[in-house]
Amino acid sequence: xxxxxxxxxxxxxxxxxxxxxxxxxxxxxxxxxxxxxxxxxxxxxxxxxxxxxxxxxxxxxxxxxxxxxxxxxxxxxxxxxxxxxxxxxxxxxxxxxxxxxxxxxxxxxxxxxxxxxxxxxxxxxxxxxxxxxxxxxxxxxxxxxxxxxxxxxxxxxxxxxxxxxxxxxxxxxxxxxxxxxxxxxxxxxxxxxxxxxxxxxxxxxxxxxxxxxxxxxxxxxxxxxxxxxxxxxxxxxxxxxxxxxxxxxxxxxxxxxxxxxxxxxxxxxxxxxxxxxxxxxxxxxxxxxxxxxxxxxxxxxxxxxxxxxxxxxxxxxxxxxxxxxxxxxxxxxxxxxxxxxxxxxxxxxxxxxxxxxxxxxxxxxxxxxxxxxxxxxxxxxxx
Amino acid sequence: xxxxxxxxxxxxxxxxxxxxxxxxxxxxxxxxxxxxxxxxxxxxxxxxxxxxxxxxxxxxxxxxxxxxxxxxxxxxxxxxxxxxxxxxxxxxxxxxxxxxxxxxxxxxxxxxxxxxxxxxxxxxxxxxxxxxxxxxxxxxxxxxxxxxxxxxxxxxxxxxxxxxxxxxxxxxxxxxxxxxxxxxxxxxxxxxxxxxxxxxxxxxxxxxxxxxxxxxxxxxxxxxxxxxxxxxxxxxxxxxxxxxxxxxxxxxxxxxxxxxxxxxxxxxxxxxxxxxxxxxxxxxxxxxxxxxxxxxxxxxxxxxxxxxxxxxxxxxxxxxxxxxxxxxxxxxxxxxxxxxxxxxxxxxxxxxxxxxxxxxxxxxxxxxxxxxxxxxxxxxxxx
Numbered sequence: 001x002x003x004x005x006x007x008x009x010x011x012x013x014x015x016x017x018x019x020x021x022x023x024x025x026x027x028x029x030x031x032x033x034x035x036x037x038x039x040x041x042x043x044x045x046x047x048x049x050x051x052x053x054x055x056x057x058x059x060x061x062x063x064x065x066x067x068x069x070x071x072x073x074x075x076x077x078x079x080x081x082x083x084x085x086x087x088x089x090x091x092x093x094x095x096x097x098x099x100x101x102x103x104x105x106x107x108x109x110x111x112x113x114x115x116x117x118x119x120x121x122x123x124x125x126x127x128x129x130x131x132x133x134x135x136x137x138x139x140x141x142x143x144x145x146x147x148x149x150x151x152x153x154x155x156x157x158x159x160x161x162x163x164x165x166x167x168x169x170x171x172x173x174x175x176x177x178x179x180x181x182x183x184x185x186x187x188x189x190x191x192x193x194x195x196x197x198x199x200x201x202x203x204x205x206x207x208x209x210x211x212x213x214x215x216x217x218x219x220x221x222x223x224x225x226x227x228x229x230x231x232x233x234x235x236x237x238x239x240x241x242x243x244x245x246x247x248x249x250x251x252x253x254x255x256x257x258x259x260x261x262x263x264x265x266x267x268x269x270x271x272x273x274x275x276x277x278x279x280x281x282x283x284x285x286x287x288x289x290x291x292x293x294x295x296x297x298x299x300x301x302x303x304x305x306x307x308x309x310x311x312x313x314x315x316x317x318x319x320x321x322x323x324x325x326x327x328x329x330x331x332x333x334x335x336x337x338x339x340x341x342x343x344x345x346x347x348x349x350x351x352x353x354x355x356x357x358x359x360x361x362x363x364x365x366x367x368x369x370x371x372x373x374x375x376x377x378x379x380x381x382x383x
Numbered sequence: 384x385x386x387x388x389x390x391x392x393x394x395x396x397x398x399x400x401x402x403x404x405x406x407x408x409x410x411x412x413x414x415x416x417x418x419x420x421x422x423x424x425x426x427x428x429x430x431x432x433x434x435x436x437x438x439x440x441x442x443x444x445x446x447x448x449x450x451x452x453x454x455x456x457x458x459x460x461x462x463x464x465x466x467x468x469x470x471x472x473x474x475x476x477x478x479x480x481x482x483x484x485x486x487x488x489x490x491x492x493x494x495x496x497x498x499x500x501x502x503x504x505x506x507x508x509x510x511x512x513x514x515x516x517x518x519x520x521x522x523x524x525x526x527x528x529x530x531x532x533x534x535x536x537x538x539x540x541x542x543x544x545x546x547x548x549x550x551x552x553x554x555x556x557x558x559x560x561x562x563x564x565x566x567x568x569x570x571x572x573x574x575x576x577x578x579x580x581x582x583x584x585x586x587x588x589x590x591x592x593x594x595x596x597x598x599x600x601x602x603x604x605x606x607x608x609x610x611x612x613x614x615x616x617x618x619x620x621x622x623x624x625x626x627x628x629x630x631x632x633x634x635x636x637x638x639x640x641x642x643x644x645x646x647x648x649x650x651x652x653x654x655x656x657x658x659x660x661x662x663x664x665x666x667x668x669x670x671x672x673x674x675x676x677x678x679x680x681x682x683x684x685x686x687x688x689x690x691x692x693x694x695x696x697x698x699x700x701x702x703x704x705x706x707x708x709x710x711x712x713x714x715x716x717x718x719x720x721x722x723x724x725x726x727x728x729x730x731x732x733x734x735x736x737x738x739x740x741x742x743x744x745x746x747x748x749x750x751x752x753x754x755x756x757x758x759x760x761x762x763x764x765x766x
Contacts, residue, residue, distance in 0.1 A: 007412045015413050026640055027410040029390045030398050032718060066588045067450050070635035074613045102612040197636060205449045205588045205638035228611055229485035230457045252453035253580060255588035257409055335415060
């Protein structure tokens with residue numbers, strides 16, 4: 001496919017490099033959004049999301065809507081939190097602030113539990129916070145794309161069950177779904193929201209979610225209308241249920257090309273999610289982070305167990321700026337991202353290692369990037 | 384391009400058939416949403432939208448966000464109508480009911496001015512309605528996809544200027560932008576919202592809008608926060624202004640592939656919008672509707688001047704159902720859509736004639752469809 005030809009390797013924390021078959025699906029000829037062929041593909045896609053999230057309860061509800069991960073915040077805030085209800089927002093970087101803003105927009109009352117940059121709130125801190133108010137939801141950024149901090153959502157979900165069992169556990173999995181272990185049902189998670197362009201390996205443009213039966217009950221019993229029209233479970237859930245039952249249905253026009261691309265990508269890997277998680281962890285710990293440490297570079301995420309497996313946020317060596325380093329990397333055919341966290345953006349850069357760049361070792365993306373990084377730093381030091 | 388190979392011709396009122404170059408852009412290799420190449424393409428795309436809408440005032444504001452046309456309703460309802468403010472919703476089919484629902488969701492108060500199926504409110508009726516309340520906005524479905532009724536937005540905008548000049552003129556152009564004449568600035572329109580998959584000729588997945596300076600002033604002076612987070616001008620307008628100035632900017636990740644496809648399509652036709660409008664009208668009136676009348680078929684849109692130029696809603700001949708007719712068309716390689724309007728869905732079908740199927744006569748889509756229709760009806764009558 002010519003459009004995929006020679007280009008610098010994109011190793012930012014999303015969008016990631018896509019498989020050729022996924023990009024071919026993006027160019028699928030036009031088809032009706034209510035025609036049998038597409039309805040079948042969309043239905044199968046929704047069913048494969050159950051495997052992606054390891055969501056095994058029949059009451060779990062998948063959802064895919066044109067938009068982005070951010071739209072998932074609106075779905076949560078407009079459907080699951082009634083005006084005046086409290087939300088505990090765990091803060092591990094940039095994205096918790098934005099999720100809190102979104103909750104406020106729809107009348108929810110966010111309380112942020114913050115940790116210093118590179119760290120995460122501890123389980124005792126979370127338990128203590130949960131005891132202070134009757135929280136309708138707790139939100140956790142599984143991997144904060146601005147810091148590369150990984151939250152232990154299994155332990156947090158267990159703590160919530162212990163201290164405040166009625167609180168819904170909401171996971172922002174934009175930078176984790178498809179590369180970090182998530183056992184939706186086993187761990188008792190109520191919502192995971194994510195986007196297509198990270199470890200799921202599909203171009204940006206889709207908001208992807210899974211809700212538990214408990215979350216759907218909370219919605220169905222809320223008694224007031226959702227605060228959003230486009231991000232309304234009332235408008236979309238019947239459509240999702242119809243598509244999964246292979247029945248045409250219409251609220252707003254879905255994107256057949258993006259859904260086909262999602263179908264292609266999920267078909268490639270959802271039969272072995274555990275293998276995929278292991279592979280991302282192995283490459284992250286044994287290759288990327290080991291080599292970065294060997295180069296003497298420090299990571300934003302301080303504790304090893306709080307480090308994401310699909311990205312690494314790395315402090316710049318002293319005396320070197322991102323404006324010097326990133327163009328040297330680009331000259332070697334590698335694209336990394338700059339810093340994003342308000343408190344320290346100019347001091348670090350980010351390396352995304354998700355999807356085909358990790359699972360298809362034959363591409364050589366990770367080795368190429370690490371070699372380019374090592375050389376580029378040497379070049380910067382010489383100047 | 385193999386994925387575009389042999390397939391039935393899609394002639395529904397959106398999604399439409401896409402140009403090969405547009406589909407190739409959908410398969411563009413992955414790139415950073417804040418990288419120079421993409422920022423440049425997005426910036427040019429926003430500037431080309433000014434040509435698409437014939438929006439010539441520097442204060443006009445284009446916007447493109449992942450979503451669908453429906454999301455445009457949320458943008459209007461959550462940013463331009465404050466809770467408690469009145470909206471006059473002109474009803475020419477299915478979509479006005481939904482737009483009214485959306486307005487209510489954000490606290491606006493919609494008043495619908497309805498016309499019988501196949502008709503549209505008259506200018507005197509609209510003037511009379513405007514005098515009854517202080518309407519913040521009037522909404523007009525330019526072409527209602529459920530009925531094929533065309534509204535005269537130029538005449539309505541003039542009536543609004545005469546009777547209620549402070550009322551913002553909001554056009555739902557989902558089924559009109561790119562095929563029906565719109566002179567945004569000359570006609571004094573304040574908002575047009577649309578989607579990518581109809582006459583703009585790009586796969587579904589984008590909400591596309593143009594706002595006047597007057598609309599932006601109304602937003603900037605509203606004094607209360609927008610009612611939506613994802614559909615918030617506050618969050619998106621600075622991003623759009625940065626991209627158009629070719630500066631990277633981030634609120635939520637845009638879809639580089641869809642934006643590139645939009646860039647490709649707009650590059651193909653926005654230098655001659657008037658020619659494009661004329662071509663769609665000529666094919667609609669002189670070819671499609673003339674032949675349909677010659678077949679003795681009746682249209683939902685009763686007055687000739689209220690008939691859309693990008694689609695035709697056609698009553699089924701007596702004794703023939705859509706369930707009989709549509710499969711016969713499919714067997715001849717043509718896909719039409721069934722009826723959609725709640726009051727009469729089983730009684731009619733819809734033929735979309737927009738984009739390359741109209742502008743590239745060499746494809747032979749329109750002739751093929753009309754011949755297939757004539758033959759299929761004959762076959763149905765024989766049975």
